[in-house]
Amino acid sequence: MTKVRVLVGTKKGAFICTSDEARQKWTIDGPHFMGWEIYHMKASPVVPDRIFCSQTSSWFGQVIQRSDDGGKTWDTPGSAAGEREVMFGMEAGESNKFVYDGVPGTHKFYDGSDVPWAFKRVWHLEPSLSDPETVYAGVEDAALFKSTNGGKSWSELSGLRQHTTGKDWQPGAGGMCLHTVLIDPTNEDRMWVAISAAGVFRTDDGGKSWKPVNRGLKSNFMPEEEAEVGHCVHRIAFHPSKPSTLFMQKHWDIMRSDDSADTWSEVSGNLPSDFGFPIDVHSHEPETIYVVPILSDSEHVPVDGKLRVYRSRTGGNEWEALTRGLPQEHCYVNVLREAMAVDSCDSCGIYFGTTGGQVYVSADSGDNWTAINEHFPPVLSVEVQTLK
């Protein structure tokens, strides 16, 4: 029997919601790590009960947690007594040690001054598609780290940060974060990452070298609107069956690329606003995409106080509002970039969480919505697993 498991990261802990394929009745487990910010949780597609978790705090910094039983119990990788004994050549307690490769150098601050690169937190964890021991971490200040031992230790894929443009990268309002990692299912050496506010970068050699792939993006907050880097990309997504077609929610503008991100074109079409954070793709329809329009970059609330998901079945340009079951008056929540996900049930489920603590689900591709829970802490991330 198919089950779904929704991994909800919030400002005050982690929650795990489970249901059968009907997705009507939910069991909520948590909070785990109460009081800590849970930026992201994601499970290995190879070993679905292995879940990686980024737990952070302004007081105590970064912690990486891992569960090997579907979220029932958690450990910091490498710190359990049994694991410490077998860690030859490696110190215990390194699962939260993210040290930039070499001399880190500087990047630009908001005011244009040069500031040293400094690790702050892990925004995104992306498990390998084929190896349960390998996982990538996108961090702030923007860099990509890799673990090949289940999160016990990390090393930087420094070719990204050491790109010739790295010294000119600048933070977006949320910090200079590497928030999205996409791995090509047909060729795991090809990956895309997205950085606010540097843009999209692609590697074709497993992370050794990277190139900016932002042609077609226009950002009027930069003196040169179509610069090679500097764009505030909020999220990118693709359908696993068609990884050369990517979709983007940029600071403003919805974009698509049909050439693996070499070039982009705008598909905002008839949206009431093309500002927003998340974007995702239907699990069975590669041209059906979802966004949540937000009024503007300085307001961060839904347009007209109506919480509406917009769906395009044409890969952009033509959008329809999905409202059934969502609040259509006096709603002033936001939906953050990591807070939307899709399951792969026969009838595709769409999920999103809000800064007001609601997590909504639609079990019918977005036509009808219900709340899994309306009173979580502010939701930072939502991932879903389809367990068969």
Place this chain on the structure above:
Amino acid sequence: MPQVRVILPYHLRNLARVTGEVVVEVGEDVTVDSVLTSIEEAYPNLSGTIRDHVTKIRRPFVRFFACGEDISNEPTDLQLPLGIQDGTAPFMVVGAIAGG
């Protein structure tokens, strides 16, 4: 070997899976550095949560109290007060107050 009593803040006690005070063995020099090193050896997943892994600099929102004094900004290689050394007083790691 001196045994030092340590009070950790709530979230670090949870992370280390301990309740109440912990006691760590410290070498001849009882300093902030040596106490923290002993804590990190006993509870490896606290590494990086009190001070930086590499620079060993205290995290900004963490304070150190000893015998009624805030010693957060004192050199970390100085001998701690006798009360800490002889176990009559705990070394306190405190999450600084922040927020409304």
